[in-house]
Amino acid sequence: MILAEATPLSHHLATWLAGLLGMQPNWLFSAVGALLVATVILLIVVTPVGLGGVYLERKLAGRMQNRRGPNRVGPYGLLQAVADGVKLLAKEDILQRGADSPLFRFAPYLVFLAAFAGFVVLPFAPGVIAADLDVGLFYFLALIALETVGIVMAGWSSNNKWSLLGAMREVAQVVSYELPLGLAAMCPALAAGSLSLVAITDYQAGPIWNWLLIRHGYWAIAMVPAFLLFYTAGLAAAKRAPFDLPEAESELTAGFHTEYSGMRFGMFFLPEYAMMLSLSAVASALFLGGYHDPLGLSAPGGAFEGAWWWGFLWFFLKTTFLFLSQIVLRWTLPRIRIDQVMYLCYKVLLPIGMGCLVLSAALRLLG
């Protein structure tokens, strides 16, 4: 719905701009119009996701450690993240000696772009999706790889051994974990027969036993391990504890973003939460029925068929649940060693992932 309305909006903007300059609307004006609309969408999405994520993380971390968490700025400390953002904006942007200036400056933008571009294919509610790509799932997985490129750029251009070590760990980790992540994501795609997230979600329409996680009972043999696999590999891809080796504070200062200050640091900090949220959203769309409720009211013929607010509510609940579980896991599990990370990926997740894929294919063939 956002882009379905935004596309004419960008078109109107383009014609209006061209008229303002007394020129014929051409592709350049369309690009500018689309950019303006994208900026507004980004502002609407980035602010609540990034700031809300930071607030939730700090508050939950506090409560799990018998503290209160932020409670000074605004009611219940809600504006703490805003205050921190303003502080970051006001800080000096340091470019240290020996840094590779163009790479160093460009890296945060690439990471930011990759993390937030994933929101394009998320089906928030029936009809509310920026772009229903046929290869939405593939596009989403590709963006995770793109983020790695930005992080390697940051680590290499910083001219700092900790940054470089963090970046190397990131490459080793994320490139490895793409395999189980892709394998786990392929199971629902195989079951639904599509790579479009909307098609996969709508395949799960109806009551709770239509959700892919426990579809008709017997699908659970393949889907429950696949879901755990997707969740674990997602944690690693989003660099969350216990897989936060690229920025391991206790060993590498701050890993790849050691040398970054001010808003450039913020551009590494916010995408982490965006990544967590988009991974939770994709997991809920793939396995937990996305915007469909457990009673089947949003299924074709149900009471709330096509009601965007009803769909959004359920999508929001499922995504938030997974998001919170990621935060709780971070404050529960200790960080694992890099060799353990590799062991987990290649010797545990990958064989299980292949087994899940074969099982799903067999189940698909049988019924």
Add this chain to the structure above:
Amino acid sequence: MKALALWVNRVWMGLKTTWIGLTITVPYIFRRPYTLQYPEEVPEIPPTERGLHVFEIDKCIACDQCAKICPVDCITIEAEGKGKTARIRTFEIDYSKCLFCALCCEPCPTECIHMGPQFDLVGYTRDEVIIDYADRENPRCFSEGEKIPYEIAPFARK
């Protein structure tokens, strides 16, 4: 086969230990936080707390015993005369030096100096933490016959 059993055991232990960890940490989310919101909420002070001093100016005979025993020399007394007729002009305690050992209270022949329960004192300059107890405006300076509330000095006589 043995290797496979080891592998299965490792995977199982990984899942199991994660679950055990979660059963420990998750209940903490629903517990009351221990944090005290300090400027608004004050911690409960035991009656034997050695905080800022409480001084009874009319009892003081300016014998200088407290200043002499003080290990860090933080007490400065200026007075006209000695004994019961002494007029105390200044009785300054420098809290940037004071270590709250309560040795000053021990030798006092008239028991005019006590340790109070107030533990916090802040200032922007060092002069602001030098407190003059000869100033009768000082809330911790008490004149003859004035009753010292229990909250200010629990064990002060009279």
